[in-house]
Amino acid sequence: xxxxxxxxxxxxxxxxxxxxxxxxxxxxxxxxxxxxxxxxxxxxxxxxxxxxxxxxxxxxxxxxxxxxxxxxxxxxxxxxxxxxxxxxxxxxxxxxxxxxxxxxxxxxxxxxxxxxxxxxxxxxxxxxxxxxxxxxxxxxxxxxxxxxxxxxxxxxxxxxxxxxxxxxxxxxxxxxxxxxxxxxxxxxxxxxxxxxxxxxxxxxxxxxxxxxxxxxxxxxxxxxxxxxxxxxxxxxxxxxxxxxxxxxxxxxxxxxxxxxxxxxxxxxxxxxxxxxxxxxxxxxxxxxxxxxxxxxxxxxxxxxxxxxxxxxxxxxxxxxxxxxxxx
Numbered sequence: 001x002x003x004x005x006x007x008x009x010x011x012x013x014x015x016x017x018x019x020x021x022x023x024x025x026x027x028x029x030x031x032x033x034x035x036x037x038x039x040x041x042x043x044x045x046x047x048x049x050x051x052x053x054x055x056x057x058x059x060x061x062x063x064x065x066x067x068x069x070x071x072x073x074x075x076x077x078x079x080x081x082x083x084x085x086x087x088x089x090x091x092x093x094x095x096x097x098x099x100x101x102x103x104x105x106x107x108x109x110x111x112x113x114x115x116x117x118x119x120x121x122x123x124x125x126x127x128x129x130x131x132x133x134x135x136x137x138x139x140x141x142x143x144x145x146x147x148x149x150x151x152x153x154x155x156x157x158x159x160x161x162x163x164x165x166x167x168x169x170x171x172x173x174x175x176x177x178x179x180x181x182x183x184x185x186x187x188x189x190x191x192x193x194x195x196x197x198x199x200x201x202x203x204x205x206x207x208x209x210x211x212x213x214x215x216x217x218x219x220x221x222x223x224x225x226x227x228x229x230x231x232x233x234x235x236x237x238x239x240x241x242x243x244x245x246x247x248x249x250x251x252x253x254x255x256x257x258x259x260x261x262x263x264x265x266x267x268x269x270x271x272x273x274x275x276x277x278x279x280x281x282x283x284x285x286x287x288x289x290x291x292x293x294x295x296x297x298x299x300x301x302x303x304x305x306x307x308x309x310x311x312x313x314x315x316x317x318x319x320x321x322x323x324x325x326x327x
Contacts, residue, residue: 045317045321049317055313055316058309059313061305061309062313065126065309069130070127073124078124080112080114080116082115082116089111090115091110091112091113092110094107094110097110110294112282112295113282118294118299121274121279122299122302123302124274125275125276126276126306128275128276129261129262129276129303132257132258132261134254135192136192136253137250139192139196139199139200140195140199141203141246141250143200144203145203148210148211149208149211149238149239150230151204151207151208152209152212153211153215154230161204161208164201168201169201173199173202174260174264176194177264181270187273188271191271195257195260203249210242210245211242214241220237220238247314247318248314248318250314251311251314251315251318252314254311254314255310258310259307261275261277262275265277266280266281266284277303280296280300280303
């Protein structure tokens with residue numbers, strides 16, 4: 001009974017049939033469109049990355065490291081030889097240094113052989129080492145990824161590059177770097193040159209292997225049939241699918257350059273600049289002297305923390321860059 005009362009008499013609306021009823025056109029093209037939310041790749045990457053709280057903690061540590069590496073040295077007037085003539089200021093433990101110079105952050109790691117602040121020296125050295133690592137990684141990854149993509153897609157390039165790789169790739173990398181450092185002056189750009197002259201080759205070979213896996217898929221075969229240049233196929237069709245691989249490579253490359261620099265400096269073949277490796281090399285004797293070990297282990301600990309944090313951040317970002325984790 002109530003339903004009958006709710007019925008509307010169309011005559012009461014005083015509208016014509018044309019006004020009441022309209023013809024709807026059918027479009028095959030519109031019917032095939034799929035309504036879906038807009039997808040942003042990098043937005044999805046960062047959503048997956050920040051989903052884990054441990055990544056937020058590690059990224060915070062990484063931000064603090066960058067702050068002390070690049071900002072802190074700009075706020076202090078560091079002079080490694082300021083207390084050189086003061087014998088009472090040398091090789092002090094943190095407690096003795098604070099007692100001698102007053103409560104300040106620059107004395108929390110004690111003093112070194114010249115009476116300098118070990119804390120300041122460590123972060124000035126970190127700036128040199130980290131900057132060198134970032135520059136080397138940028139050069140090697142750029143050259144290695146581009147050449148590796150073309151190498152894996154072109155059989156003619158593959159024949160030539162495999163011979164180059166078989167010859168150069170079998171020479172120990174650390175030996176090659178050591179020879180170049182001995183031939184040229186042991187400076188910052190010499191170290192960059194030594195680490196990048198052949199450092200891209202291993203990355204290029206790895207990218208070549210990954211490209212071979214996906215180069216013969218249907219969409220790439222279709223692009224080749226349409227006459228698309230190989231370089232364009234490599235850049236547009238292949239490299240975007242390898243973002244997570246490239247990020248993971250960066251995660252391993254950046255810390256490795258710091259490790260190379262520290263090792264070469266420790267054996268006396270590193271940079272002449274006051275890098276982390278140079279600090280460790282100069283404090284080598286302090287490691288064996290009772291009461292002086294703190295000035296040796298301070299740069300060692302900072303170098304270890306920097307490399308571990310860089311590696312973990314890169315690895316977790318590489319995992320988040322994998323589209324399969326965006327489901």
